[in-house]
Amino acid sequence: MLSPLYITVFSFLLSLPFVSAVTLYTIPGPAATGTANPAFQTAICIGAVPCDGSQLTPTPNPGNITTAINIQLTDGGYPGLGIPVSGNFxxxxxxxxxxxxxxxxxxxxxxxxxxxxxxxxxxxxxxxxxxxxxxxxxxxxxxxxxxxxxxxxxxxxxxxxxxxxxxxxxxxxxxxxxxxxxxxxxxxxxxxxxxxxxxxxxxxxxxxxxxxxxxxxxxxxxxxxxxxxxxxxxxxxxxxxxxxxxxxxxxxxxxxxxxxxxxxxxxxxxxxxxxxxxxxxxxxxxxxxxxxxxxxxxxxxxxxxxxxxxxxxxxxxxxxxxxxxxxxxxxxxxxxxxxxxxxxxxxxxxxxxxxxxxxxxxxxxxxxxxxxxxxxxxxxxxxxxxxxxxxxxxxxxxxxxxxxxxxxxxxxxxxxxxxxxxxxxxxxxxxxVIAESLGSSNLSQVVDLQLNSNNDLTPGYAIYEQGTAQRVVLFNYLTDPSGASDYTAYISVGGNETGQANSTPASISVKLLLAPSATDKWNTTWAGQTFGGPFASDGRITGSEQIIEITCDQPNNVCAVQVPAPAVAVVFLSQSSLQESQGTATATFQTTVATGTINTVSIDPSVLATSNGRGGQSFLGLGSTSPGSSDGLKITPYNALIACFLIMFFNALTLLSR
Known part of the structure; x- marks a missing residue:
């Protein structure tokens, strides 16, 4: 007599459709500043998500976006700071x-x-x-x-x-x-x-x-x-x-x-x-x-x-x-x-x-x-x-x-x-972007600056460490290749009407998260670097890193940062904040497969011979959904063997269907 598990899985296998057609798609290229293997630019896709060329229409400029936004930061902290968090947020x-x-x-x-x-x-x-x-x-x-x-x-x-x-x-x-x-x-x-x-x-x-x-x-x-x-x-x-x-x-x-x-x-x-x-x-x-x-x-x-x-x-x-x-x-x-x-x-x-x-x-x-x-x-x-x-x-x-x-x-x-x-x-x-915005100190505190009268399309945040402003993150959700929807953020630290001394730095560094439009799919870059287009990445970011260095107007207590439409700009207010966030070499694992030579973990065989909680080696009832009951189908060693056989059978069917 067939077990319930055999019947369940076999019925599922019979219900699977066979693949009968293959569609050829042309895949867009990678980001302009990156590189990708040309062999991946045209590929055969069977419903693959990276081959979906659907693109939405970006939100137009509503006409009320201010192109000059003042940001006043203070020394010693800022009202509304969150708890300290780390770059692995x-x-x-x-x-x-x-x-x-x-x-x-x-x-x-x-x-x-x-x-x-x-x-x-x-x-x-x-x-x-x-x-x-x-x-x-x-x-x-x-x-x-x-x-x-x-x-x-x-x-x-x-x-x-x-x-x-x-x-x-x-x-x-x-x-x-x-x-x-x-x-x-x-x-x-x-x-x-x-x-x-x-x-x-x-x-x-x-x-x-x-x-x-x-x-x-x-x-x-x-x-x-x-x-x-x-x-x-x-x-x-x-x-x-x-x-x-x-x-x-x-x-x-x-x-x-x-x-x-x-x-x-x-x-x-x-x-x-x-x-x-x-x-x-x-x-x-x-x-x-x-x-x-x-x-x-x-x-x-x-x-x-x-x-x-x-x-x-x-x-x-x-x-x-x-x-x-x-x-x-x-x-x-x-x-x-x-x-x-x-x-x-x-x-x-x-x-x-x-x-x-x-x-x-x-x-x-x-x-x-x-x-x-x-x-x-x-x-x-x-x-x-x-x-x-x-x-x-x-x-x-x-x-x-x-x-x-x-x-x-x-x-x-x-x-x-x-x-x-x-x-x-x-x-x-x-x-x-988040890793670099928060850094590795585990001391970063974030506050929403409610920029531009809390405009939904141009938000911004300040990030403090132990009372000192270290970074500012600025957004421009609009898409406008003409540049008319770009804005300039004028950042001041202390001075002005704060009652504090002028602490605006002599220079700042900026990294940009960019794409040609808000709805673009494959041309994203972070500080000029990219992972390329579909089916094109070995996990290493490519291209030369682009850090924008800006000289501030210290006599007038201001640093001017232009934020394109669209973009996220991360502003580093000191060289130490930039160095703390800086990524280094990422070409760490280049082989096709990391082999058994790295298998340094092990487990006591007695743990593998576990009682598995209540129920021993009979394992659990997978069919039960009622609290406190277990009247569904069971996975026993016999059923597990049959299940594994059916899995191999399914894999064979899949190969035959291609």
């Missing part, structure tokens, strides 16, 4: 189901392009925060003995809800890969652990991760977007914040009583996402006693939020309409951050870091023409600095699969990796 949230596509599919063969991308941030910020998790963490199960062919992640079934989340089998190789990455680049990890069945919490993943990663594992996320559990079929329709708090405590007890879990006080929560729309607010969870009950086990306070969604559950949204409403609109950015001010104060009182654990332009992959254009880079910088001014300590940009428009970086499909490189999205440039 922006990190990445990587969906668990695609992590192996980015890291490499085994624990010892790492993807050098991914390492190069991370090295760009490390040289500027000192370290990188990466979360591995998402919707796919909830029903994932790690197989201690590994998966066939040394693979790290296998997808078994797909949910029928709007997220189309796969059920995953994981190998310890995924954790080995994370450990080996951290041996080469200074990455600190968050890991999402299962939460779909409170009677079988499956603590094995945490056991292995803690043993392998050690202090490079900084948090375990227990529960991902619990306010969407009813929509996603993980809990009954009547599920409440009180029930979530009770479930959290039930599963937490299993971790606390598991002798192979080395640290049961490193959890991340509550990770609610949608209280600004239709879900729970953090306060809904705080009112259940969550913080009172679990303050000792909670290492990070987390929320997740996107400005909107492209999940088609509320009808098709038009990015052309959304662009001026949500993304070229500083007030809309502030409205994303402001509702969390109360929670940020609670986090400060408890001395807990407060993190935006998952965000990007729009959930369910973002929008064509918006999430993959220059506007998303400017928006991400604006949003990150806004969050910092509202006392967030970090924020993570989500990274999904091949069909997601918002990805900071996207590898080619496996069968194209031999002749294609990676496509670097606009928001990856944002992480570099």
């Amino acid at each position: 922006l990190g990445f949230s990587i969906e668990l189901s695609v992590a192996n596509q980015l890291f490499g599919n085994t624990g010892t063969q790492l993807n050098p392009i991914f390492l190069n991308l991370l090295a760009n941030i490390e040289t500027r910020a000192g370290r990188i925060l990466i979360r591995v998790g998402g919707n796919s963490q909830e029903s994932a199960t790690i197989i201690p003995g590994g998966l066939p062919n040394g693979t790290a992640v296998e997808k078994i079934t797909f949910s029928s809800d709007k997220t189309a989340t796969p059920t995953l089998l994981l190998s310890p190789n995924l954790i080995y890969a994370m450990g080996n990455i951290s041996n080469l680049v200074n990455v600190q990890w968050f890991l999402g652990v299962p939460f779909n069945d409170t009677s079988n919490p499956r603590t094995t993943l945490a056991e292995i991760a803690q043993h392998v990663l050690g202090d490079r594992l900084v948090g375990l996320q227990l529960g991902n977007e619990p306010d969407l559990y009813t929509i996603n079929g993980l809990r009954p329709p009547t599920y409440t914040p009180d029930q979530f708090t009770a479930d959290w405590g039930t599963v937490l007890q299993d971790y606390s009583s598991d002798s192979k879990v080395l640290n049961s006080s490193m959890f991340v929560g509550p990770s609610v996402c949608c209280g600004l729309d239709t879900g729970w607010t953090p306060e809904d969870v705080w009112n259940t006693g969550f913080l009172t009950d679990y303050a000792d086990q909670l290492a990070w306070i987390s929320v997740e939020h996107y400005p909107t969604n492209n999940c088609n559950d509320t009808g098709i949204l038009d990015p052309e309409v959304l662009m001026p409403q949500l993304y070229m609109n500083h007030s809309a950015v502030v409205q994303l951050s402001a509702p969390y001010l109360n929670t940020s104060q609670i986090a400060l009182t408890l001395n807990k870091p407060f993190i935006m654990f998952e965000t990007n332009t729009a959930s369910c992959g973002g929008f064509s023409g918006l999430s993959d254009s220059f506007i998303s880079a400017m928006w991400a910088v604006d949003y990150a600095l806004s969050m910092a001014s509202f006392n967030f300590t970090n924020a993570l940009l989500h990274v999904g699969g091949q069909s997601d428009y918002y990805n900071p970086f996207t590898p080619p499909t496996t069968n194209q990796s031999s002749y294609r490189q990676w496509s670097i999205g606009p928001t990856f440039y944002s992480t570099l």
Whole structure:
């Protein structure tokens, strides 16, 4: 008799369509100041996001933009400064189901392009925060003995809800890969652990991760977007914040009583996402006693939020309409951050870091023409600095699969990796801009200057360290190649009407984040450097760095900075602030594959022979969505073997279909 798992997976395989056509697209070239392999300029695409040439119309000048903006800074600080934050403020949230596509599919063969991308941030910020998790963490199960062919992640079934989340089998190789990455680049990890069945919490993943990663594992996320559990079929329709708090405590007890879990006080929560729309607010969870009950086990306070969604559950949204409403609109950015001010104060009182654990332009992959254009880079910088001014300590940009428009970086499909490189999205440039804007001192405090009478198209921020103004970040969301919409910012430090001595520097340095228009897709540059066009990057930024040196008018106490339309300008008010933020060599990993010689992580075999929490080697019930029950299908060693056979069968079908 066939097992339920065999029937489920086999039925899914039969439902898959075959690819019957290949379309030839002409791909735009890279940024004018960068370089790219000409072989990547024309390529065969099968629905690949980098080949989507859709482009929106930039917002025109409304006619009321002031071309001269005065900025008066003071010594000794500035009213409204946020808490001290570091250059690694922006990190990445990587969906668990695609992590192996980015890291490499085994624990010892790492993807050098991914390492190069991370090295760009490390040289500027000192370290990188990466979360591995998402919707796919909830029903994932790690197989201690590994998966066939040394693979790290296998997808078994797909949910029928709007997220189309796969059920995953994981190998310890995924954790080995994370450990080996951290041996080469200074990455600190968050890991999402299962939460779909409170009677079988499956603590094995945490056991292995803690043993392998050690202090490079900084948090375990227990529960991902619990306010969407009813929509996603993980809990009954009547599920409440009180029930979530009770479930959290039930599963937490299993971790606390598991002798192979080395640290049961490193959890991340509550990770609610949608209280600004239709879900729970953090306060809904705080009112259940969550913080009172679990303050000792909670290492990070987390929320997740996107400005909107492209999940088609509320009808098709038009990015052309959304662009001026949500993304070229500083007030809309502030409205994303402001509702969390109360929670940020609670986090400060408890001395807990407060993190935006998952965000990007729009959930369910973002929008064509918006999430993959220059506007998303400017928006991400604006949003990150806004969050910092509202006392967030970090924020993570989500990274999904091949069909997601918002990805900071996207590898080619496996069968194209031999002749294609990676496509670097606009928001990856944002992480570099933020790293340099905040520097590596861990002392940067951000304040929204409400520039130009708080005009939504020309926002700006000041960044202080220990009471001294170090940097200014200026935005121009408009697109105008004529130069008529450029503006000049006149920056003064002290003097004038402040009652302080004139402290304006003799000279300043400026770096520009540029593109020909706000909706351009492949011509973004940061200080004249680029990652090139689609399928063109090996993870190293190319071109000569361009730093604009400006002599200030000290007698008149002013430095004049021109901000093109469109652009983000980062103004360094001293040579020390520039040097603190400066990236150095990033050509770190140039080989095709980093091999097993770097496999320096290991794990005690006794951990692999884990009890796996409650349930022993029978693993968990993947089908149960009711709290406290486990009556769904089981993954036994027999079923796992059949599942692996079917996975290989599916791979063969895929090859035949091409």
